[in-house]
Amino acid sequence: MTSQVTFIGAGNMASAIFGGMIEGGYPAAAITATGRDPQSLDALASRYGIQTTSDNDVAVEHADVVVLAVKPQVMREVCHELRDSVQRQRPLIVSVAAGLSAETLDNWLGGNMAVIRCMPNTPSLVGQGAAGLYANARVSEEQKRLATSLLETVGLVEWVADEHLLEAVTAVSGSGPAYFFLIMEALEDAGKKLGLPADSARRLALQTAYGAASMARESEFEPAELRRRVTSPNGTTERAINSFEDDGLRQLFEHATQACATRARELADELSRD
Numbered sequence: 001m002t003s004q005v006t007f008i009g010a011g012n013m014a015s016a017i018f019g020g021m022i023e024g025g026y027p028a029a030a031i032t033a034t035g036r037d038p039q040s041l042d043a044l045a046s047r048y049g050i051q052t053t054s055d056n057d058v059a060v061e062h063a064d065v066v067v068l069a070v071k072p073q074v075m076r077e078v079c080h081e082l083r084d085s086v087q088r089q090r091p092l093i094v095s096v097a098a099g100l101s102a103e104t105l106d107n108w109l110g111g112n113m114a115v116i117r118c119m120p121n122t123p124s125l126v127g128q129g130a131a132g133l134y135a136n137a138r139v140s141e142e143q144k145r146l147a148t149s150l151l152e153t154v155g156l157v158e159w160v161a162d163e164h165l166l167e168a169v170t171a172v173s174g175s176g177p178a179y180f181f182l183i184m185e186a187l188e189d190a191g192k193k194l195g196l197p198a199d200s201a202r203r204l205a206l207q208t209a210y211g212a213a214s215m216a217r218e219s220e221f222e223p224a225e226l227r228r229r230v231t232s233p234n235g236t237t238e239r240a241i242n243s244f245e246d247d248g249l250r251q252l253f254e255h256a257t258q259a260c261a262t263r264a265r266e267l268a269d270e271l272s273r274d
């Protein structure tokens, strides 16, 4: 039987996930989403055919799975509001919020809940997401399979055994799309500086990013080998790669991902304080 899935919060991340689920064949009639802005809820209802309401309590009434997809800063208030209804209904809770631990969420929801923490990313909207998942001890194997099958409709699912590893998942894939968008912006700008027309520079940069990612995913060779195969001895790519290495590209990624993981920990500390 199709599980009833309710999204509390219908912003960027929630709509990327339910949009991707529906695109992948999940019945829209089994999806409900709540939010603060009635106009954008109406727009989502007519675009996707999902049910929408601004009443969180009503939305969880018949839910098998409740996806918490509000900003971390409003999560405590939302959990307190939902506490009575989730304690009655006992749905599987899936939180996509950065930082907030399963224990904190469980406490805010009144305790003894099956909680999965998920760190997804926005390419879910086009079925190309990458999500890290962690389950607390109350989550059954069947519930894990359910969460896996729901999220696999929008991309890759990786379970982690240690909750702290979600900080690393956030640093690699949760925030990761932004790094690749930044690289696309930078490559496009660099192409313009070299004289290409703006639209041409954008098309070339985007198609190159897409082509490289598709090739890396499909190839039997690892990215380092694919890179070597582009790099002719004493050729043009070698100059560019040497320039990146000399300018410390790898350290830049190390620093940025450490900063990201640190911020995930800080968020957890800030938000779980009473």
Ligand SMILES: NC(=O)C1=CN([C@@H]2O[C@H](COP(=O)(O)OP(=O)(O)OC[C@H]3O[C@@H](n4cnc5c(N)ncnc54)[C@H](O)[C@@H]3O)[C@@H](O)[C@H]2O)C=CC1
Pocket (backbone or CB within 6 Å): 008, 009, 010, 011, 012, 013, 014, 034, 035, 036, 037, 056, 069, 070, 071, 072, 074, 078, 096, 097, 098, 119, 120, 121, 122, 174, 175
């Ligand atoms: N945007 C991203 O790339 C990613 C976001 N996340 C997580 O997803 C969560 C949501 O982020 P976004 O979608 O980017 O934010 P957003 O601001 O786009 O969406 C938040 C949604 O929550 C709704 N909302 C606010 N207060 C509410 C309440 N009391 N009851 C019901 N709905 C309420 C808003 O109307 C809006 O629909 C965050 O916790 C974030 O950490 C996780 C991974 C990636």
Ligand SMILES: O=C(O)[C@@H]1CCC=N1
Pocket (backbone or CB within 6 Å): 098, 170, 174, 175
């Ligand atoms: O920037 C953020 O805090 C959220 C979590 C991961 C991606 N976006």
